[in-house]
Each structure stands twice: as structure tokens, then as C-alpha cells.
Amino acid sequence: MAKFCGNCGKELKEGQSICLNCGVQTGEPVKNRTDQFALVGFILGLVSIVTWLIPLFGLGTGICGIVFSVKGLKSIVNKTKAQVGLILSIIFLAITVVWSSCVTCINISNFYDTVNDTYDRYDYDYDYYY
Numbered sequence: 429m430a431k432f433c434g435n436c437g438k439e440l441k442e443g444q445s446i447c448l449n450c451g452v453q454t455g456e457p458v459k460n461r462t463d464q465f466a467l468v469g470f471i472l473g474l475v476s477i478v479t480w481l482i483p484l485f486g487l488g489t490g491i492c493g494i495v496f497s498v499k500g501l502k503s504i505v506n507k508t509k510a511q512v513g514l515i516l517s518i519i520f521l522a523i524t525v526v527w528s529s530c531v532t533c534i535n536i537s538n539f540y541d542t543v544n545d546t547y548d549r550y551d552y553d554y555d556y557y558y
């Protein structure tokens with residue numbers, strides 16, 4: 429059965445959700461986009477449970493998870509998923525930020541220790557030669 433665009437009347441292919449002739453969305457979208465956003469947000473929220481260990485990944489998935497979940501909150505079918513995704517994303521984004529700043533602090537203090545060790549050795553050598 430051929431379908432026709434409600435706006436311009438051009439024939440549509442099966443599964444086509446936007447008319448190629450006039451760009452208007454047809455009456456039968458394959459899936460509601462907010463439902464998909466909610467699902468993506470939910471998945472990203474779950475992924476962030478693991479990715480917070482790697483600061484860059486954690487930040488990426490956390491922020492994307494929040495963005496998609498917020499868009500997905502308008503979804504009726506997947507509203508709960510969007511809410512769970514949003515909560516998970518926020519929690520693990522916070523953990524990522526705390527964790528990455530801890531890692532940075534440890535690295536900086538290690539760096540200073542190394543520098544101090546070098547200075548100590550230098551002083552020692554200096555005293556030794558004179």
C-alpha cells in the first residue's frame with residue numbers, strides 16, 4: 429500500500445518518516461524521538477557506572493547522559509528510564525569530577541615529591557663535592 433505525504437501529496441516509501449519532497453514529517457513516525465533520547469540517556473547512565481574510572485570517558489558519558497535524559501524526560505513511554513538515566517548520569521558525573529580531581533592531586537603531589545627528591549639529591553651531591 430502506497431502512502432502519500434499529507435502536506436504535498438507526494439508518494440512516500442515504506443518506513444519513510446519525512447517527506448523527501450517538502451520535508452514535512454508524515455503522520456507515521458517510526459519511533460518517537462523523545463523515547464529514543466530517554467533510552468540513550470538510560471544506557472549512558474548505566475555506562476557511566478563503569479566509565480567514571482576513566483575521567484575523560486566519565487565526563488563524556490555523564491554530560492551526554494544528562495543531555496539525552498533531560499530531552500527524554502518528555503517521553504511518555506520511557507519517562508522512568510529517562511529519570512533513572514538522569515539520576516545515574518548526575519551521580520556518576522559528580523563522582524567522575526571528584527575522582528579526576530583526586531587523581532590530579534595525587535599526580536601533582538607525586539610530581540612535587542619527585543622534584544623534591546631531585547633537589548635533595550642535588551644538595552647532597554653539592555655538599556659531597558665541597
Ligand SMILES: [Zn+2]
Pocket residue numbers: 433434435436437438447448449450451452
Ligand atoms: Zn511532502
